[in-house]
Amino acid sequence: MPSDQSPARKTPTRFAVLGTGHWARTTHARALADHPDVEFAGFWGRDADRTAAAAAEFGAGSWSGDEGLADLLRRVEAVTIALPPDVQADLAVRAADAGVHVLLDKPVATDLAAADRLVDAVRRNGIASVEFLTYLFMPEITDWLERMAALAAEHGPWEGGVFRWAGTLDAPGNPYAHSRWRRERGGLWDTGPHALSIARPLVGDVVAVAAGRGPRDAVNVALEHRDGAGTALSLTLTAPEGTGGSFATVWGPGGRHDLPRFTGTAQEGFARALDRLRAAAATGVPDALDVRHGRDAVAVLAAVETHLRRPDGTTPVAPAQS
Ligand SMILES: NC(=O)c1ccc[n+]([C@@H]2O[C@H](COP(=O)([O-])OP(=O)(O)OC[C@H]3O[C@@H](n4cnc5c(N)ncnc54)[C@H](OP(=O)(O)O)[C@@H]3O)[C@@H](O)[C@H]2O)c1
Structure with a gap:
């Protein structure tokens, strides 16, 4: 994907996690905290107390609310996102617009328009993206x-x-x-x-x-x-x-x-995804599992949902006689 902007190529080292749930703490944050070449700045969450509690587990920073997110995005070079996918899609656009690289979780969105907006934001800002699909990092x-x-x-x-x-x-x-x-x-x-x-x-x-x-x-x-x-x-x-x-x-x-x-463990897979994101950011060469790959999966899932909503979506079979 040719980027509209060409930011100075640099390997990102300072990361934060958006989200404070089980997966955010046990996989994203654990992999970041254990990675020898990255600095785990901390968590962003919508709830200040839950975010502080997650951060305390790692001795990391905690940011919450809208202002907190804006502040965090000024301080880090990349975020990993472990939030409900509809929330992820909008926040990832915000991160991209702040020039912050994004490691996304699956699915990248739950509707095609949101996935397309995210693809646009990544392209427009020339940032790197990777979708973490566990199996493909094993x-x-x-x-x-x-x-x-x-x-x-x-x-x-x-x-x-x-x-x-x-x-x-x-x-x-x-x-x-x-x-x-x-x-x-x-x-x-x-x-x-x-x-x-x-x-x-x-x-x-x-x-x-x-x-x-x-x-x-x-x-x-x-x-x-x-x-x-x-x-x-x-x-x-x-x-x-x-x-x-x-x-x-x-x-x-x-x-x-x-x-x-x-x-392998999910944390080992996630560490590989971090390395792929860092390489894509450093080289400017989009990863094969970048946001466009995620968008194309959303297109399939959205088409399934459309099919399921069709009143003539299935053909009834004549009632059984036996
Ligand atoms: N690859 C895998 O095998 C795998 C496994 C697990 C999860 N995941 C992915 O990880 C992502 C997150 O999954 P999850 O299980 O952690 O989801 P989740 O439990 O439904 O939600 C995670 C957290 O998001 C926060 N949240 C919910 N609505 C929000 C909103 N409107 N604004 C801000 N924060 C909100 C909640 O935290 P608070 O209530 O504390 O704010 C919640 O704890 C998904 O994309 C999922 O597919 C992948």
Whole structure:
């Protein structure tokens, strides 16, 4: 993405986290605090007490409110964002307009217009962006994707795949049980980005979608891909206890293959994402997982939502007689 401005290229070292929830503290802040080459300035949150409590865990600074955000953005070179995605999209535009690089979480937004505004802001300000998609920062997964690409090059493109991603928000002790955006938007928007992060590199861009609902927030999606492959996603956040988890299988002339498990921690993956953001900022070369990649996933998820709202979205089957 050519930038409209060309800020002096420099590797960012001073970072803050926008957000104070479980993920913000245990993954973003932990990875920043443990990173040998960055300085973790502290947290921004909308609630001063909760932000101070998060900051105290790390002996870091705390900023809250609108003025606090403006002050923080003057003090840091980059922010990582662990907020509900609709909040993230607007605050990331603010960070970009302040010339601050952004490490985004998935999904980058929950509507296409907001994602497009963010793409514009990143381009306009010439800042770096990376979307943290956990699986794509794990060597077992990226090695497997490379092997799959080599097999497809040798034998022919993948023809299909099934991608199941299920969370168990209602299981005892789930740290995201009270996450409002998850309850409102469901697995489509929370686990959908993970499923697409594997499906898209395997079988290419999505050109059309159809979808139907299952229990609670469950959504089953049929995807048509640019080069003719067809895949299926099964997404939910409220799978019964003991039935959560993810798996993916792809098939074609190169055989049938299962996505492997990864063994690294989220913090290790996030540290890699930090390094990628720093490299993109230093070189001015956009990362392959920059905001545009995130925007394209939002386009698919938004199309699914549109399909689900169509009154003729599904074709009824004649009533069973048996
Ligand atoms: N890659 C992964 O596997 C993974 C795992 C977990 C999370 N994530 C991502 O991390 C991001 C955050 O997820 P989360 O689980 O932390 O979300 P969350 O629990 O729903 O919300 C995080 C925090 O955002 C704050 N917040 C809510 N509404 C706000 C608003 N209007 N303005 C400012 N702050 C607001 C709340 O803090 P206060 O109430 O204290 O203000 C809340 O604790 C999401 O993008 C999610 O997809 C990714």
